[in-house]
Amino acid sequence: MLHIKSVSCIKQERCLFADLNFSLKSGQIMQLAGPNGAGKTSLLRIIAGFSAPDEGEVLYQERSINKYYEEFAHDLLFIGHKTGVNIQLSAVENVRFWLRINGYSNEPDLYPILAKLGLVGLEDVPVRMLSAGQQRRVALVRLWLSDANLWVLDEPFTALDKSGVAFLQQRFTQHLNNNGAILLTTHQDLTTHFSDLQTITLEYRH
Ligand SMILES: Nc1ncnc2c1ncn2[C@@H]1O[C@H](COP(=O)(O)OP(=O)(O)OP(=O)(O)O)[C@@H](O)[C@H]1O
Numbered sequence: 338m339l340h341i342k343s344v345s346c347i348k349q350e351r352c353l354f355a356d357l358n359f360s361l362k363s364g365q366i367m368q369l370a371g372p373n374g375a376g377k378t379s380l381l382r383i384i385a386g387f388s389a390p391d392e393g394e395v396l397y398q399e400r401s402i403n404k405y406y407e408e409f410a411h412d413l414l415f416i417g418h419k420t421g422v423n424i425q426l427s428a429v430e431n432v433r434f435w436l437r438i439n440g441y442s443n444e445p446d447l448y449p450i451l452a453k454l455g456l457v458g459l460e461d462v463p464v465r466m467l468s469a470g471q472q473r474r475v476a477l478v479r480l481w482l483s484d485a486n487l488w489v490l491d492e493p494f495t496a497l498d499k500s501g502v503a504f505l506q507q508r509f510t511q512h513l514n515n516n517g518a519i520l521l522t523t524h525q526d527l528t529t530h531f532s533d534l535q536t537i538t539l540e541y542r543h
Pocket residue numbers: 348349353371372373374375376377378379380
C-alpha cells in the first residue's frame with residue numbers, strides 16, 4: 338500500500354534520517370518510535386505529502402504521492418500532534434466542518450458517535466471549554482467517520498485516559514480488520530496486542 342523509498346530529511350543542517358526504506362501493507366499497523374527530536378513528526382509530514390523529502394520518494398499504491406496527490410489525499414486520514422480542532426466551535430460544529438471540507442455530503446447523526454467517545458452533554462459547547470483529553474476525543478471522532486484506508490496519526494493517545502486509549506485501540510483493530518493501514522507515533526507502548534505490529538525506531542542523529 339505505502340512504500341517509503343530512500344527517504345532523507347535534513348532540518349537546520351542536521352540530518353534527521355537518511356536512506357530510509359520501509360513499506361506498510363493493508364491490514365498492518367506500524368509504530369514509529371524514537372526520542373524527542375529524532376524526526377518522527379517530520380517523517381509523518383513527508384509521508385502525508387505536507388513537506389518534501391530532501392531525497393527519495395513516497396509511493397502509495399505504487400504511484401508517487403506527489404504526482405497523484407488528490408487520489409492519495411482522498412485515501413489518507415492525518416491527525417497531527419496538534420488536534421486541528423477549532424476551539425471556538427462546538428464538537429458538532431467541528432465535525433460538520435470537517436465532513437464538509439472533506440467532501441462528505443451525507444451527515445450521519447453525530448450525537449451517538451460523540452456519545453461513544455464520552456462526549457455526552459458536551460456536544461454543543463465551545464471546544465475551548467473542554468479538557469485536553471475531551472478535545473483530543475473531538476479530533477479523534479474523524480476515525481469513526483472517515484472512509485480513508487491509510488491513517489497517519491501523530492501521538493493520538495496524548496491526553497487520553499486509560500479507557501480512551503483502550504477504546505481507540507479497539508477502533509484500530511476494526512480498521513485493520515477492514516484492510517486499513519495505520520502508521521502512528523507514540524511514546525507509550527500499545528496496550529492491545531496487534532499480531533501484525535511493526536516498529537521502526539528513529540535514532541537521534543547529531
Ligand atoms: N519547521 C521546522 N523548521 C526547522 N526545524 C524543524 C522544523 N520542524 C522540526 N524541526 C526540527 O527537526 C527536528 C525533529 O523534529 P520532529 O518534530 O520531527 O521530532 P519528533 O521525533 O517528532 O519529536 P517529538 O518526540 O518531540 O515529537 C527537531 O530538532 C526540530 O527542531
